[in-house]
Amino acid sequence: MTHGHETSASGRTASQVPAHPRTADPQRPSAVVRAGNPLVLALAGSACISASAVMMKLSGTNAGTAAFLRCALALFLLVPLAWREVRRVGARPLRYQAMDIGAGVLLGIDMVFWAASVLTVGAAVSTVLLNIQVVVFPLLARLVSGTPLTRRFVLLAPLMLAGVALASGAIGNPQPGSDPVAGVTFGAVAGVAYAGYLFLMRLGGGRVHTVTPVCTSTAAAAATAALLGGLWTGIDLNPGWPAWGWLITLALVGQVLAWLLITAALPKLAPNVGAALLLLQPVMAFAFGIAIGERPTMTQAAGCALVIATVWYTSRPSPR
Template sequence: MTTPSPLKAALLVLAGAIMLSFAAIFARLTGMPPTTSGFYRMVFGCLAFAGLLALRPEMRVGWRDNWAGSFLIGAFFAADIWFWHRAIEYIGPGLSTLLANFQVFLLTAIGVIWMRERVGWRFATGLGLAMGGLWLLFGRDWANLPPDYRMGVILGLLTALAYALYLLSLRGFQIRHGHIRPEARLLQSTFFCALILGAANLVEGNSFDIPTWNALAALIGLGLVCQVLGWLSITRGMPFLPAGLVGLLLLIQPASSVLWDYLIFGLRLDAWQLTGIGLALVGIYFGLRSASRRKLG
């Protein structure tokens, strides 16, 4: 793969983060049950990855190998989508995406406990700021929040845990089986994620019907724009940028999701909650920067 210039690499990561910021918006716009929209996100994503591999033979390298590992990756991703799409229903696209990005702290905690990794002041500072932001957003009036809203917060944090396990397993299996191209691995894991969510949709008794053309357009956006193009853009640009810039650019995703939620769905927050979002975003930035330094160093 040709090495991109620093400007092109930054634009790739920026574009990918913006595309990912629309995932929760598309999921909400489908108007479909959470598991059903998650299933179709994986179906369209799988079809897009299959088409990409058909057109680019060099991306097929290793696609027949380690399907068992991809099943575990897909299972964690299915849990991520299952929790997250429900959180979107309860607390909206913006706040659910913000909570999902707390994965950086859970991922680091897993690394400290399991792999004896060390953390520095950036992580400690980021965690403190993020926890303060979380309390301003939800903790100040927790007892008076509606039950569904509280459930949405819990589901958002469970999303972060499932997302952290997904990233950890993806990274681990790619290290152990380095000959498998990332695109081939993503095809495998997306396929298994679609199977799991499809089975869950059957158990829940949901219809697989796509009710409107607008719902179909939103599902295609989920699968093509978010599941494929967004992640490919980020993975193409991220290795060629400094850790601090990567953290700053990835922060665009939760910040943009909150903005789209405000513009499209009328999200309204008081001054304390806006302060909480600001603290959480700064905390996530420090957490991302700490994680990027460990991976790059």
């Protein structure tokens, strides 16, 4: 989402045959990684994603408009990059393209409901609420592929859900002017859809295509956001300035640049380091929200801390 939505763009397939004899080695490190320290790049990418909620809120647009234009504007960069990638390594198989489209539909749902959550509970809290996908993703894996649930997950999932309720204000004292019930509902729907997006993108697998699956899923997300947002909130194709400025920045920084930085850097980092860096996203988003004047209550701040701590502990490598 660049809310945290862009970092999952690792759905790639290694079964492709290069379209031309001069095709470059697809395993060769990207120019982004070669240009800098992967740790610094990952931090910069996390900061870009963390600022997405603030940019969306500052645009002053409704949920449907922000979700649709964020994806549609990003395609101006993603389409040429994907076209170049296809010429370099060949076309992506149809079955993986179908997964990319399905993932994009879920991403579009996620973006509309996440934007609605930003407008109801604020940029700081909404990004933390999205971490409910940490609970949903293992459940999907259990239902679809039979992956067993760990004891750690079973014990900590209720604790995390309690943190979500506190962070939204559904339990305790909500931020003045917010709607905690709507906020946690929108955030939960966004988190479920995002978990499905991550699951389908991971099923794509592989290492040859990097831009193409993101471009396809972003296009499907734009179409889904146009339909859902148009029916729910309406879409304003002429929001005026400064809304255009914030939305263009959101698309370029939160949707494209963040993905390029993080997906290029993470393969060069140890898994525990990468997970820790990605966990900084809700922390930085919380700080950005406060910077623009949001004032979550103490119970909401405690709920956010509980969610982040639970996600951190759940994502730690098993001692075995």
